[in-house]
Every structure is written in structure tokens, then in C-alpha cells.
Amino acid sequence: MATNTQLPPHIEKMRSRVGVGFxxxxxxxxxxxxxxxxxxxxxxxxxxxxxxxxxxxxxxxxxxxxxxxxxxxxxxxxxxxxxxxxxVEVPSIAVETVYVHSNNSIMHDEMLAHRLGLIPLRIDPRSFTVWKKGDEVTTQNTVKFSLKVRCEMNKSAPRDDEAPPDVLYKGHKVYSGDMKYVPMPGQSFAVPPAPVHDDIVLAKLGPGQDIHIEMNATKNIGKEHAKWSPVSxxxxxxxxxxxxxxxxxxxxxxxxxxxxxxxxxxxxxxxxxxxxxxxxxxxxxxxxxxxxxxxxxxxxxxxxxxxxxESTGVMPADSLVTQALNVLVEKCDMVLEGLDTAIKRSSGGDSDVDFTAAD
Ligand code: SF4
CATH class of the missing domain: 3.30.1360.10 (RNA polymerase, RBP11-like subunit)
Structure with a gap:
């Protein structure tokens, strides 16, 4: 059995260092x-x-x-x-289901839904369960939001065709801050859920155009879709x-x-x-x-x-690292459990050991 004597310096350097040449x-x-x-x-x-x-x-x-x-x-x-x-494995909450009641902006429904999914939401996902297609929507797996914006002429704007649209119209730009949390019966938060940033432009409207959308935000991980990745x-x-x-x-x-x-x-x-x-x-x-x-x-x-x-803002960055370490520990436990099962089966005379049991 080898002991931990010192390696010769040139081999120790090769073992412990990466050399950077030009x-x-x-x-x-x-x-x-x-x-x-x-x-x-x-x-x-x-x-x-x-x-x-x-x-x-x-x-x-x-x-x-x-x-x-x-x-x-x-x-x-x-x-x-x-x-x-x-x-990809620390969970967060992002918009998953979008119900479009009205959207006569220049942006297609699909594109708008995609953009809504990518808005980081400041909600701690740890007390939530994962919602899957077909599951019942409950206070434990869903947070509801609505977006209702209508663009109108600004009657108090100066009569100047050269003025920018933001001055001429009210509600010209639809921002992430226009997304409003809709409490479900029995659901409460110390801090109401909201987008991390209020100033992300989702769409631009002309006078008479409007957007009315309801959406469900659910918990999942970045492996499922990048919108659930909690880190920048x-x-x-x-x-x-x-x-x-x-x-x-x-x-x-x-x-x-x-x-x-x-x-x-x-x-x-x-x-x-x-x-x-x-x-x-x-x-x-x-x-x-x-x-x-x-x-x-x-x-x-x-x-x-x-x-x-760097966090996207959905949770503090140090908390994300702690959660990542917990996920790593869970994975190690799962491997140990799988190995344990395999060894028990093997020692019981079962030569056809199924190592996929660790899954
Ligand atoms: S010149 Fe470049 S490689 Fe050399 S010490 Fe400075 S930063 Fe490092």
C-alpha cells in the first residue's frame, strides 16, 4: 500500500498545477x-x-x-x-401558462408568452411543489399574475406630431412592472410576489391597442427550461x-x-x-x-x-449556493442508496445486479 511521501518536485508540479504557455x-x-x-x-x-x-x-x-x-x-x-x-438544478418560479384574453399589439401571442416566461419573479420557491401538466392548480404549486394595459391618446400632451410616443400616448410601453399578483384564496406572502425588475419592456402599443393576459407561474428547474435557471x-x-x-x-x-x-x-x-x-x-x-x-x-x-x-434576483446569491450544495448532498445520498441496494442484492446471490436502481 502506498503512503503519502512527497512526490519529486517536477511530478508534484505536474499533478497540482496547470501550466500556461504562450x-x-x-x-x-x-x-x-x-x-x-x-x-x-x-x-x-x-x-x-x-x-x-x-x-x-x-x-x-x-x-x-x-x-x-x-x-x-x-x-x-x-x-x-x-x-x-x-x-440547472436549483429551482425557481417562472410564468408557465399564459391565457391571452386580448392582444392586438404588433407582437404575436407566442412571442409575448415567451417573453413573460423569461421575466425573473421574486418568489421563494422552497415552500412550493412542482406543477406538472394536468395537475390541479393550487396555492401550493401556482402563483397567478395578470397583465392589463390599454394605450390611449394623452389628452394633455402638446399638439406636436414630432413629440415622442411616450408623450403622445398613455400606456405606450408595456412594462414588467404592469404584471400584478392575483392572490388565490388562502394564499399569502410576507412580501407580495412581483417581477424582480419593473422596467423590462414587454411590448409597445399604439392608441386603441390593448393587452389583457392572465398567467400562472410555477416552480421548476433550469434543466426543464432556461427560464427557471436562477442564476445569470x-x-x-x-x-x-x-x-x-x-x-x-x-x-x-x-x-x-x-x-x-x-x-x-x-x-x-x-x-x-x-x-x-x-x-x-x-x-x-x-x-x-x-x-x-x-x-x-x-x-x-x-x-x-x-x-x-450572480443571481437573476429571484433569490439572494448566497442562498442559491446553499441550495446547490443541498442538491449535491441529495444526489450523493441517492448514489449511496443505489450502491447499497446493489451490494445487498449481489451478496444475496443475485448476479444480475440492476445499477439503474439508483435512479
Ligand atoms: S500580463 Fe497578463 S498574464 Fe501576465 S501577469 Fe499580467 S494579466 Fe497575468
Whole structure:
């Protein structure tokens, strides 16, 4: 059995870093095989206790719309699972069914319905159940809205044909803020449901035109349709590392500082020093040409992920991350349960084990 002795530096670097060259990336794929380095006496297997002891999460920015945090000492598949769950498996509420009573605007009913579906709604979905086609509409699975706007001449507008339509007509633009929550009997909220933004233009009307629509908003996930995705972006990048491999001083140091668009370098005692490596965008300008390329090395830390999550506004960004982690835990439990069942069946003499039972 291999023990955790240190790997030789060049192999450790290959294992733990992604090299960034000017024309190509080195070692982009991680080494996850448990026995890959066994001959060197290094145990590369995933150990649950080590994982628990080493995992670090540091939040560097958090407001209701955006959270930036570092997850350190995890493998890419886990970080990627969190990202993908944020995109398509954290539920939200969006308009699903639209009843058009009247729409004589220039916009087709289908297009208008599509636009209504994409309006982010500030409603916490956690107390709701998922509505499926054919299900009864209840206070637990549906929030109703109505949209009723009519465009008329503005009698107090100046008699000037050159005046903009917003001045000449009342109700010329139909905004998301015109969507009004319609309470169902027995349904109540601390804060009435409403669109996150009031100023999204849904359609434009001419005098005499009107739109009258009723709609049902329901809970679902982005995997079903992108309108239920609660995030604008959920991305990560590996921690950049900028190393000065050979002392750069004088004009060379000043040149290095000046060519970096992210202001990563400073000058100290006539030497170039790396001051803000985290700001590096990996533009590779500093390794484009000699003599600078002889002095700088760029790498990324393979197990250090900087997440940037932006909410559409339907829920606070930090709450979305917590929910994504809960979904990941549920998935792990499901796999464990499936494996447990499979092992029990296998040990009971059933050789035809159905691993799809985990579904
Ligand atoms: S890669 Fe670009 S941003 Fe990063 S240190 Fe070099 S010049 Fe600056």
C-alpha cells in the first residue's frame, strides 16, 4: 500500500498545477487515478477524512445579487458539479401558462408568452411543489399574475406630431412592472410576489391597442427550461499563479510592470515583484516575447476554484449556493442508496445486479 511521501518536485508540479504557455496549456487534465503514483510511494486516492480536514471555503464578496468565493482542495468534478447544479438544478418560479384574453399589439401571442416566461419573479420557491401538466392548480404549486394595459391618446400632451410616443400616448410601453399578483384564496406572502425588475419592456402599443393576459407561474428547474435557471452566471476559474523565475530589475522590471493590463506587478527596490496575482487574467502578455518571457512563469492551481455566482434576483446569491450544495448532498445520498441496494442484492446471490436502481 502506498503512503503519502512527497512526490519529486517536477511530478508534484505536474499533478497540482496547470501550466500556461504562450501557445498552449500544459497538463490541463487532472490525475485522479488512485494508484497512478504508487511506484513512487504516493497514495493518490480520495480519502474522506483528508477531504473533510483540508476543504476550505472563503467568501471574498457577498451581496444579494452576487457572491464570490474560493473553494480550495477539491477536484474539478466536484467544483463542476456545483456549477452545473447552480445553472440547472436549483429551482425557481417562472410564468408557465399564459391565457391571452386580448392582444392586438404588433407582437404575436407566442412571442409575448415567451417573453413573460423569461421575466425573473421574486418568489421563494422552497415552500412550493412542482406543477406538472394536468395537475390541479393550487396555492401550493401556482402563483397567478395578470397583465392589463390599454394605450390611449394623452389628452394633455402638446399638439406636436414630432413629440415622442411616450408623450403622445398613455400606456405606450408595456412594462414588467404592469404584471400584478392575483392572490388565490388562502394564499399569502410576507412580501407580495412581483417581477424582480419593473422596467423590462414587454411590448409597445399604439392608441386603441390593448393587452389583457392572465398567467400562472410555477416552480421548476433550469434543466426543464432556461427560464427557471436562477442564476445569470455561475462560473469558476482556477487560481492564477504568477512566478518571477529570474530576477528582473531596472528598465526590464519597469517594462514588465507597464505591459501587464491587470497591474499584477509592482517595483520594489528596483526589482519586479508579483503583488496582485489573483487579478491576473492569463492574457499571457508577459510571456509573449523575450526578454520578459525568460523571467515569468504562469500556472494555475488545479484544486483552487474561484467561483463567481450572480443571481437573476429571484433569490439572494448566497442562498442559491446553499441550495446547490443541498442538491449535491441529495444526489450523493441517492448514489449511496443505489450502491447499497446493489451490494445487498449481489451478496444475496443475485448476479444480475440492476445499477439503474439508483435512479
Ligand atoms: S498574464 Fe497578463 S494579466 Fe497575468 S501577469 Fe501576465 S500580463 Fe499580467
Amino acid at each position: 501557445k498552449k496549456v500544459h497538463n490541463p487534465v487532472g490525475v485522479y487515478g488512485a494508484r497512478t503514483f504508487e511506484s513512487l510511494g504516493y497514495d493518490n486516492s480520495l480519502n474522506m477524512d483528508d477531504f473533510k480536514n483540508n476543504l476550505e471555503i472563503q467568501v471574498s464578496f457577498c451581496d444579494p445579487d452576487r457572491v464570490v468565493f474560493d473553494v480550495v482542495h477539491v477536484d474539478a468534478p466536484i467544483a463542476n458539479a456545483i456549477r452545473r447544479i447552480l445553472l 452566471t455561475a462560473s469558476y476559474r482556477l487560481l492564477p499563479e504568477v512566478t518571477i523565475t529570474k530576477e528582473a530589475r531596472g528598465q526590464l522590471a519597469m517594462g514588465l510592470k507597464n505591459l501587464c493590463p491587470a497591474n499584477v506587478f509592482d517595483i520594489e527596490d528596483d526589482h519586479a515583484v508579483v503583488r496582485r496575482p489573483r487579478d491576473c487574467t492569463m492574457c499571457r502578455e508577459c510571456i509573449r516575447e523575450t526578454p520578459f518571457s525568460d523571467h515569468v512563469e504562469l500556472t494555475r492551481k488545479r484544486d483552487h476554484f474561484i467561483f463567481d455566482v
